[in-house]
Amino acid sequence: MTSILDGAARTLDASELAAVRADFPLLARTLRGGRPLVYLDSGATSQKPEVVLDAEQDFYGQRNAAVHRGAHQLAEEATEAFEDARDRVASFVGVSPGSLVWTSNATAGINLVAYAMSNASLGRGGAAARQFALGPGDEIVVTAAEHHANLVPWQELALRTGATLRWLGVDDDGRIRVDELDTVVTERTKVLAFTHASNVTGAITPVEPFVARARAVGALTVLDACQSVPHLPVDLTALGVDFAAFSGHKMLGPTGVGALYGRRELLEAMPPVTTGGSMVEVVTMESTTYAPPPQRFEAGTQMVAQTVGMGAAASYLAELGMDAVAAHEAHLARLLLDAVASVPGVRVIGPTDTRDRLATVSFVVDGVHAHDVGQVLDDAGVAVRVGHHCAQPLHRRFGVASTSRASAAVYTTNEEIEVFREALTGVRAFFGLEVS
Amino acid sequence: MSTGSMEQLYQQVILDHAKFPHGKGLGAAADLHLHTGESHQVNPTCGDEVTLQVDLDDTGVVRDVRWDGQGCSISQASVSVLHDLVVGNDLATVDQLGGTFRALMQTRGNGLDDEAEDALGDATAFTGVAKYPARIKCALLGWAALTDALIKTGARENS
Numbered sequence: 001m002t003s004i005l006d007g008a009a010r011t012l013d014a015s016e017l018a019a020v021r022a023d024f025p026l027l028a029r030t031l032r033g034g035r036p037l038v039y040l041d042s043g044a045t046s047q048k049p050e051v052v053l054d055a056e057q058d059f060y061g062q063r064n065a066a067v068h069r070g071a072h073q074l075a076e077e078a079t080e081a082f083e084d085a086r087d088r089v090a091s092f093v094g095v096s097p098g099s100l101v102w103t104s105n106a107t108a109g110i111n112l113v114a115y116a117m118s119n120a121s122l123g124r125g126g127a128a129a130r131q132f133a134l135g136p137g138d139e140i141v142v143t144a145a146e147h148h149a150n151l152v153p154w155q156e157l158a159l160r161t162g163a164t165l166r167w168l169g170v171d172d173d174g175r176i177r178v179d180e181l182d183t184v185v186t187e188r189t190k191v192l193a194f195t196h197a198s199n200v201t202g203a204i205t206p207v208e209p210f211v212a213r214a215r216a217v218g219a220l221t222v223l224d225a226c227q228s229v230p231h232l233p234v235d236l237t238a239l240g241v242d243f244a245a246f247s248g249h250k251m252l253g254p255t256g257v258g259a260l261y262g263r264r265e266l267l268e269a270m271p272p273v274t275t276g277g278s279m280v281e282v283v284t285m286e287s288t289t290y291a292p293p294p295q296r297f298e299a300g301t302q303m304v305a306q307t308v309g310m311g312a313a314a315s316y317l318a319e320l321g322m323d324a325v326a327a328h329e330a331h332l333a334r335l336l337l338d339a340v341a342s343v344p345g346v347r348v349i350g351p352t353d354t355r356d357r358l359a360t361v362s363f364v365v366d367g368v369h370a371h372d373v374g375q376v377l378d379d380a381g382v383a384v385r386v387g388h389h390c391a392q393p394l395h396r397r398f399g400v401a402s403t404s405r406a407s408a409a410v411y412t413t414n415e416e417i418e419v420f421r422e423a424l425t426g427v428r429a430f431f432g433l434e435v436s
Numbered sequence: 437m438s439t440g441s442m443e444q445l446y447q448q449v450i451l452d453h454a455k456f457p458h459g460k461g462l463g464a465a466a467d468l469h470l471h472t473g474e475s476h477q478v479n480p481t482c483g484d485e486v487t488l489q490v491d492l493d494d495t496g497v498v499r500d501v502r503w504d505g506q507g508c509s510i511s512q513a514s515v516s517v518l519h520d521l522v523v524g525n526d527l528a529t530v531d532q533l534g535g536t537f538r539a540l541m542q543t544r545g546n547g548l549d550d551e552a553e554d555a556l557g558d559a560t561a562f563t564g565v566a567k568y569p570a571r572i573k574c575a576l577l578g579w580a581a582l583t584d585a586l587i588k589t590g591a592r593e594n595s
Binding site: 032033368369370371372375376379386387388392395401402430431432 | 441442445446451455481482483484485506507508509510511568571574
């Protein structure tokens with residue numbers, strides 16, 4: 001992986017950034033007391049550009065019909081919109097549309113893989129699916145940096161199958177211990193699930209050694225790409241992972257939709273998870289044969305309008321250029337780190353250098369609980385996330401129950417980070433603590 | 437730079453209780469009375485937690501409340517104020533205080549009538565919390581632990 005700072009990537013100039021912001025209606029609103037909004041919670045969910053809102057509205061207003069069934073014109077148009085969105089999202093992450101499964105969110109995507117493996121462990125899917133089967137003696141490896149969404153499904157899979165869950169540690173900078181790959185990932189490892197970028201520390205994982213080690217021992221890789229896809233150029237084919245999950249709502253798209261990438265030959269061999277309509281070939285009272293992927297994993301009526309919105313979001317980002325997005329956000333990462341470093345009594349949980357990190361900065365204000373930090377920032381119109389960010393083990397690793405997190409996106413400005421910095425400066429003083 | 441709403445939310449009483457909490461520190465097993473109940477409550481959204489022990493005498497009066505926990509100033513101050521309010525009161529009064537405090541949290545910051553506020557004393561300082569729906573759970577964490585701990589004393593079974 002190359003650092004986003006290495007390249008001479010073009011960033012967004014002031015007028016381009018102003019134009020981007022004008023695309024997001026919500027960014028123009030004010031809060032209590034008429035304060036302008038400073039939205040630094042894009043790591044939780046991003047705001048949506050008008051083209052995404054329009055795409056959903058247009059779908060319901062002009063083309064709404066059931067997809068992949070019915071011979072009328074509307075059904076054709078709706079199906080075309082649905083599959084066109086799949087093409088856009090697949091192309092955005094460098095994969096073929098046939099290897100991209102719609103899911104309701106990224107959590108559902110990771111669970112889909114875990115439950116398919118569970119079903120394979122029960123013998124479903126026959127000989128072709130035996131590669132997904134787990135049992136006692138097998139191991140699942142995750143990391144201590146995971147969001148609960150890429151941890152709990154694997155804990156559960158281990159409990160259902162008798163496999164053992166192991167994990168890679170995290171160093172003092174919040175980076176995953178790549179040096180532990182050789183000892184923790186072994187011939188017993190069947191799955192290696194890891195995040196592409198931490199939603200807490202902002203650290204970007206070097207995918208290459210993970211994939212290399214997994215291949216060497218014959219383990220499948222599952223990448224949580226929720227935080228990387230909205231902020232970095234991501235080519236899942238080039239990364240060489242077996243599965244990857246990401247969500248629409250963090251990449252400027254709607255809620256209620258996400259995508260699971262799986263290498264085509266793996267998806268073809270994988271047994272279904274949710275069963276019912278739309279995912280079958282022939283159904284008799286005795287038995288059923290299943291549709292090829294991706295339909296095999298898309299049972300029931302799909303969230304068509306949301307997929308269309310997610311497709312529009314992918315096109316919007318592609319048009320801006322992910323190199324430019326990443327370069328802009330690398331600059332924001334520097335500003336955020338500088339802002340936090342300039343305030344006495346505040347320390348970062350995660351890397352303090354900009355190498356291989358997102359503009360996602362979690363921090364602790366000594367003597368002030370994150371909830372109270374968030375409240376004072378909110379009073380200045382600054383929206384940050386407070387709490388454990390769905391990563392309790394990672395917080396425990398750093399001896400804290402909660403942190404505050406400022407996370408930027410393509411529409412974030414220098415001025416917003418300055419408002420954040422000023423508000424942060426007042427936090428310790430407000431609670432009667434020393435500020436020098 | 438503040439709009440003044442921060443001072444309304446974080447009244448001095450709250451900041452003082454958060455800094456110098458009352459009743460903090462759990463009792464050892466040997467100290468525990470026959471009618472002691474303990475409860476551990478967590479706020480899953482922020483990871484705040486409190487463990488609270490309540491000790492009743494034979495007549496059903498709260499002899500002591502001890503607690504430990506970690507969390508934001510609102511949650512910690514609220515348990516401290518709870519300690520001061522309920523120690524020395526009988527169960528009926530404690531229930532009434534709990535009910536009044538919960539009612540205060542539903543007022544969106546408008547407060548209750550004078551009689552109710554007199555009964556709550558320092559706890560009326562939490563009036564401003566009710567303006568921030570996300571923080572109401574912080575203020576109620578200790579009260580949830582008290583309710584559960586009182587059930588565990590067994591004193592409720594006959595009432």
